[in-house]
Amino acid sequence: MTKEELKTYLVQIFPSNKVDETFDFPLMFVDKSELLSVAQKLKDSPETQFDFLFCQTAVDRIPNLEVVYHLSSINFKHDMVLKVVLEDRETPEVPSVYSFWKAAELYEDEIFDMFGIRFSNHPNLRRIMLGDEWPGFPLRKDYKDDINIVSL
Amino acid sequence: MIGFSDITKWIHDSLSSALSPGWVLASEFVLAGIAVILIVVVLVVVMIYMERKVAGFMQLRLGPHRVGPWGTMQVFADVFKLLLKESFAPNSVDKFLFNLAPILVLAVSFMALAPISWAPGLQLWDMNIGILYITAVSSIGVIGILMAGWSSNNKYSLLGAMRSGAQIVSYELSAGLSIVAVIAMCGSLSVHDIIMSQADGWWIFKGHLPILFAFIVYVIAGTAEVNRAPFDLAEAESELTAGYHTEYSGMQFGMFYLTEYINMVVIAMIGSTVFLGGWMPFHIYGFDAFNGVMDYIPSFVWFFGKIFMIIFFMMWFRWTFPRLRIDQLLKLEWKYLLPLSIVNVVIVAFITVMKWHF
Amino acid sequence: MENNNNIPIDDLTEEFVVNIGPQHPSTHGVLRLQATLDGETIKDLLPVLGYIHRGIEKMTESLGYKQSIYLTSRMDYLSAHINNQACSLAIEKGMQIEVPERAKAIRIIMAELQRLTSHELWWGSCAMDLGAVTPFFLAFRDRERILDIFEGNTGNRLTMNYITPGGVMFDVLPNFASSIKELLVKVKEHLKEYEELITGNVIFQHRLKGVGILPRELAISMGCTGPVARASGISCDVRKYHPYDGYDKLDFKEIVIDGCDSWARYKVRMEEMKQSIHIIEQLIHNIPEGEFRAKVKGVIKLPVGEYYQRVETARGELGVYIVSDGGNKPYRMKFRAASFSNLGALKPITVGAKIGDLMASMATIDLVIPDIDR
Numbered sequence: 001m002t003k004e005e006l007k008t009y010l011v012q013i014f015p016s017n018k019v020d021e022t023f024d025f026p027l028m029f030v031d032k033s034e035l036l037s038v039a040q041k042l043k044d045s046p047e048t049q050f051d052f053l054f055c056q057t058a059v060d061r062i063p064n065l066e067v068v069y070h071l072s073s074i075n076f077k078h079d080m081v082l083k084v085v086l087e088d089r090e091t092p093e094v095p096s097v098y099s100f101w102k103a104a105e106l107y108e109d110e111i112f113d114m115f116g117i118r119f120s121n122h123p124n125l126r127r128i129m130l131g132d133e134w135p136g137f138p139l140r141k142d143y144k145d146d147i148n149i150v151s152l
Numbered sequence: 153m154i155g156f157s158d159i160t161k162w163i164h165d166s167l168s169s170a171l172s173p174g175w176v177l178a179s180e181f182v183l184a185g186i187a188v189i190l191i192v193v194v195l196v197v198v199m200i201y202m203e204r205k206v207a208g209f210m211q212l213r214l215g216p217h218r219v220g221p222w223g224t225m226q227v228f229a230d231v232f233k234l235l236l237k238e239s240f241a242p243n244s245v246d247k248f249l250f251n252l253a254p255i256l257v258l259a260v261s262f263m264a265l266a267p268i269s270w271a272p273g274l275q276l277w278d279m280n281i282g283i284l285y286i287t288a289v290s291s292i293g294v295i296g297i298l299m300a301g302w303s304s305n306n307k308y309s310l311l312g313a314m315r316s317g318a319q320i321v322s323y324e325l326s327a328g329l330s331i332v333a334v335i336a337m338c339g340s341l342s343v344h345d346i347i348m349s350q351a352d353g354w355w356i357f358k359g360h361l362p363i364l365f366a367f368i369v370y371v372i373a374g375t376a377e378v379n380r381a382p383f384d385l386a387e388a389e390s391e392l393t394a395g396y397h398t399e400y401s402g403m404q405f406g407m408f409y410l411t412e413y414i415n416m417v418v419i420a421m422i423g424s425t426v427f428l429g430g431w432m433p434f435h436i437y438g439f440d441a442f443n444g445v446m447d448y449i450p451s452f453v454w455f456f457g458k459i460f461m462i463i464f465f466m467m468w469f470r471w472t473f474p475r476l477r478i479d480q481l482l483k484l485e486w487k488y489l490l491p492l493s494i495v496n497v498v499i500v501a502f503i504t505v506m507k508w509h510f
Numbered sequence: 511m512e513n514n515n516n517i518p519i520d521d522l523t524e525e526f527v528v529n530i531g532p533q534h535p536s537t538h539g540v541l542r543l544q545a546t547l548d549g550e551t552i553k554d555l556l557p558v559l560g561y562i563h564r565g566i567e568k569m570t571e572s573l574g575y576k577q578s579i580y581l582t583s584r585m586d587y588l589s590a591h592i593n594n595q596a597c598s599l600a601i602e603k604g605m606q607i608e609v610p611e612r613a614k615a616i617r618i619i620m621a622e623l624q625r626l627t628s629h630e631l632w633w634g635s636c637a638m639d640l641g642a643v644t645p646f647f648l649a650f651r652d653r654e655r656i657l658d659i660f661e662g663n664t665g666n667r668l669t670m671n672y673i674t675p676g677g678v679m680f681d682v683l684p685n686f687a688s689s690i691k692e693l694l695v696k697v698k699e700h701l702k703e704y705e706e707l708i709t710g711n712v713i714f715q716h717r718l719k720g721v722g723i724l725p726r727e728l729a730i731s732m733g734c735t736g737p738v739a740r741a742s743g744i745s746c747d748v749r750k751y752h753p754y755d756g757y758d759k760l761d762f763k764e765i766v767i768d769g770c771d772s773w774a775r776y777k778v779r780m781e782e783m784k785q786s787i788h789i790i791e792q793l794i795h796n797i798p799e800g801e802f803r804a805k806v807k808g809v810i811k812l813p814v815g816e817y818y819q820r821v822e823t824a825r826g827e828l829g830v831y832i833v834s835d836g837g838n839k840p841y842r843m844k845f846r847a848a849s850f851s852n853l854g855a856l857k858p859i860t861v862g863a864k865i866g867d868l869m870a871s872m873a874t875i876d877l878v879i880p881d882i883d884r
Contacts, residue, residue: 022816023603051730055818055829055846070818070829070846074730074744077751081816103733106854114567129560129883138568139842211647307528311550311865381641382713390536390639391865472707474714475641477866478550 001047001078009047010080014038025070027081032094035084042071042082043100049073050080053101056108058115060141065092065117086117096122114139157272184276188265196413200227202460203467210471231406239402242305249303254400254407257296261414264290268421269343271431271451282343283335286422287328290377293415294320297386300408301396312395315478316386320377322485327373329493330366333500334426337363337509343425350429352437360509362500367427369493374419375466376481378412382473385481416463424458431455525553532561536639536869539879543856543868550864555857563883570843575601575810576675578843582830583669585845586881588628589823591620594673599754600819600830601675604812611798613677614756619690619793620660620672621755621821622786626697627656628824629783632876636776637708639873640717645708652697659689675810677803687794694787694794701783709780718773722859722871725770732858733851736826737782738875741775743768748822762789775874811838825849825876849881 001009007026010019017038018029030038042050055070069082086092096119098104108119109128116137119125127134136143163183167176201216201224208215216223241250267282269275279285294317301313335341337360338349349355355363376383387395397408424430431451435443476484503509526549531542540561546554566585570578579601582593595617602609609617634649657667663682664672672679683689708714724734729742739746747764749757765781767774812834820829826848833842852875860868 022818024816024818027816053733054735054820054827054851055831055844057831057844057846059833059842068831070831074746101733102728102731102858103851103854106850107733110850124556128558129563131560138565143568207643211644212651213647307526311528311547315550384641385866388641388866390641391869393535471644473642474637474708474711474717475866476713477717477864479864480713480716 001076003078006048006078006080013041013045022081025079025081027083029083029085032084032086035082035097036095036099038082039069039097039100042080048078048080049075051075051101053097053103053107054079056097056104056111058111058117058139060115060139062141063087063089065089065115065140067094067111067117069097091118092116093118093120095120098122113137116140188262188276191270192262192265192414192417195417196410197227197231199413199416199463200230202463206464206467207471210468234403234406234409237402239400239404242399245305245399246303249299250399251404253296253300253303254404254411256299257293257411258407258414260289260293260296261411261418263292264418265414265421267343268418269347269425269430270455275344278342278344281341283331283341283346283422283426286418287324287331290415290418291320291324293411297396300400304396304399306399308392308394309396309398312386312388312392312398315388315392316379316396318478319379319383319385319481322482322490323373323376323383326369326485326489326493327377329490329497330370330373331422331426332497333362333366336497336500336504339504343430346426347430347432350432350435352435354427354429354432354434356427358509360500360503362496362503363427365496366493366500367423369489369496370423370427371462371465373485373489374423374462375469376485378415378419378466380412380416380466381470382475383481384470384475385478388475390475416466417459420459420462420466423462424455428458428462429454430458530868532558536872537879538635538877541877541879541882545865545868547865550866552860552863552865552868555860555868557853557856559883561883562880564880566884567843567845570840572839574838575812575840578840579674580669580671582845583671584880585847585884586823586825586828586849586878587668588631588878589624589825589828590669590671591617591624591673592821592823593828594671595621595755596819596821596823596828596830598673598675599821600817600832601810601812603819604815604817604832604834605675605806605810607676607804607806609677609755610801610804611756612800613802613804615793615797616678616682616802617673617755618757618760619790619797620664620670620678622789623656623659623690625824626783626786627653629779629786630656632779632824632873633704633708636873636876637714639869640714642708642711642714645704648700648703648707652693652700655693655696659686659693662689674803676806677801679803681802682797687797690790690794694790697783697787701780701787705780709776715773717866717870718771718776718874720771720773721863721867722772722775722874723770724855724859726768728858729770729855732855734826734855735851736822736824736848737765737775737778738826738852738855740764740766741778742770746827748820748827752820754819754821760789760792772870772874775876779876809838811836812840820846823848825878825881826852845884847881847884849877849879850884853877853882 003026007019010026010028020027042048050071050073052072052074054072057068059066065086067084072079084094096108108122109126111117112125113127113129114137167179205215216226219225219229241247264286266277267279267285297316298313301309334355338346356367379386397405431454433446433449433454526547528545528547529542530545531537532540542558544556544558545552566581569581579594579597582597583590585593630649630653634646637645660670661667663686664670724742726742729739729744735746745766750764762785765778767778814834814836817832818829820827828848829846831844832840835841860871
């Protein structure tokens with residue numbers, strides 16, 4: 001499906017979700033409570049077959065945190081973006097999509113490390129890049145970096 | 153022409169005229185020991201230089217060429233560096249075994265040199281079970297390697313030592329069986345007798361196919377016994393960093409390094425003695441004129457020529473082949489080489505019993 | 511050992527945890543793998559990362575777009591040109607810059623040469639991981655010549671920073687085409703030599719065939735891309751499916767082998783080298799004349815929005831995800847690194863195998879550690 005086709009398809013199938021687009025891909029916002037069911041549908045539906053999670057990351061849009069899932073289909077070669085907006089900055093938590101895409105294990109480790117977003121039901125959530133004792137979550141916009149150890 | 157036997161006889165006579173028989177024996181022991189150590193050390197120096205040049209040749213580089221003319225002093229510089237370095241023992245190693253291991257492997261590899269016949273009349277100890285003695289003694293070396301691996305208190309070392317143990321114990325069998333093929337045909341375990349039995353042709357050129365097969369098995373098993381690539385699983389720098397000698401430094405590491413080369417010499421010497429006639433020149437039965445010409449080439453040239461040919465083969469293997477995996481290594485021995493060697497020995501025994509050999 | 515409780519002997523033996531890395535000859539960098547061993551068999555494998563984590567994504571937030579491109583050279587340093595290209599393409603996409611044809615041709619030639627160097631180095635180090643040292647030196651002959659071309663045309667050998675938004679930094683030297691033609695003749699000869707020396711070697715084949723089997727489904731689920739995925743029968747070449755810089759006008763084959771094992775991964779890369787040569791040969795005879803760089807404003811500002819650009823590096827798909835708030839610095843820049851996803855496949859394909867197989871699998875997955883950590 002092309003970008004436009006996919007967009008209209010998403011609007012039809014998920015009428016309650018907000019569908020938008022980025023420069024390249026159709027974009028759909030999902031509530032974290034229904035993330036797993038939406039992911040399941042997207043992955044298993046024969047029209048979409050989003051079996052390939054090629055990029056998972058987070059963006060700190062103060063005050064919200066966004067978890068961004070870039071999905072692709074190996075057969076159809078179409079892509080889309082899923083977004084989960086988290087309003088809770090203190091203890092953000094999203095269900096892990098590890099059960100659908102195993103690649104999520106490392107991606108979610110990295111997001112947890114950099115943004116402090118916890119993933120429930122993740123097989124081994126750990127601070128993968130930084131040490132366990134590293135203070136704060138560096139990729140958040142409110143990260144205090146007094147000695148310019150990361151940013152320049 | 154003055155043979156080596158004349159020199160040894162002259163030394164013996166002049167010592168006997170000055171000393172009592174007991175002292176003569178004692179001083180001859182010392183002299184012989186020093187001579188062997190000197191020869192072997194010179195050989196090892198030549199081999200290390202050769203290894204680097206061969207490696208350079210294989211890898212399209214020059215090899216050492218800065219220190220001394222054509223880089224010949226490089227080896228001495230390396231040895232000097234190893235001597236100056238601290239032999240560092242980590243904190244929680246078993247100090248006694250850790251320090252004993254390199255000495256043990258080195259001593260064992262020197263012991264295996266005793267029955268080698270270097271030239272006509274130049275042999276330290278012509279015992280009647282010479283070959284058996286060498287194969288027996290050279291397998292003690294694995295204890296030193298296990299000792300080094302265990303006492304280092306390092307997981308890589310332990311893995312390396314276990315691999316080495318499994319490997320050497322396995323390959324000893326087919327190396328031994330391939331030597332048995334020749335022993336059965338010539339009917340003696342004495343190194344001297346084996347060499348003399350090749351006066352009219354070396355064993356591999358006599359046209360016995362089982363012997364040719366035994367020689368190939370021997371070279372493979374011999375390479376495996378000295379833990380060199382493609383059988384260098386005990387060190388396997390890309391898997392176990394350096395295997396059993398990971399924790400060794402300075403001259404203790406140097407001893408392991410030296411041992412590897414001495415073991416190569418020993419393997420090459422047995423190989424050349426048993427299959428290639430030792431110091432015996434290349435003779436063809438019946439061609440007396442040709443044989444006479446060959447006799448003009450000194451026997452030590454023949455001997456060292458053969459040794460270095462086998463050593464060159466081992467170096468060639470090392471710099472071209474990838475390493476086997478541990479289960480493939482053991483499979484090669486237990487499923488292919490050993491059964492084939494046993495069959496080979498049976499065939500040789502049959503030939504010998506029927507007196508078809510010559 | 512006393513065994514009165516009907517416990518199988520196997521369960522009484524202790525497992526053995528070995529840290530492979532962070533300093534280890536075959537991890538080719540500072541990757542640490544915590545391997546739980548039962549004898550020689552790997553029971554569990556946990557990659558521990560971060561030893562070369564430089565926070566490139568955080569740094570880009572305080573640098574401009576242009577400066578960020580230079581950081582990308584430091585990620586997958588064996589595909590520096592291609593990383594620069596990815597970042598430049600993403601910026602061009604946002605700013606709607608049209609790249610001149612000449613620049614496109616030069617970019618593709620450089621990118622394919624880069625793929626060639628990367629695969630040559632991989633070939634050498636793969637053989638070295640399996641215990642053969644000589645191929646490493648042989649592989650460096652061509653790599654050296656290609657790096658000389660890079661040095662002459664871009665000024666650098668490893669982190670080129672040559673491809674920039676709008677085109678390339680400088681025009682190529684007058685002898686660019688002729689030197690590459692000369693080079694390709696040599697490379698083709700040497701590729702044959704490689705096949706003879708290593709591909710046909712029995713030990714080498716036994717070390718790779720049937721080792722590190724990565725089934726198709728798992729490879730998709732793990733997010734594997736590049737030669738690793740293509741060796742599992744997944745057709746995923748970005749150059750084919752999302753062509754950029756004029757790859758769609760070129761004739762080349764996507765190498766897909768349905769072998770799933772290390773041997774298939776080896777074959778895919780060997781064939782890819784030939785395809786890279788084929789691509790360069792199509793372009794080198796007629797590099798279009800004209801500008802080598804379009805006019806780009808001094809301060810780069812991307813319109814508000816999200817941009818994702820992917821390219822095919824030597825290791826797989828590199829994605830550059832830019833979130834722009836309209837300022838002169840990226841609001842968030844995420845690099846989807848191929849090695850990071852491919853690393854995930856290492857555990858499932860090595861558990862149950864021997865240590866030697868771990869090295870073979872790791873060698874054929876071809877990890878670059880700075881790319882994993884970023």
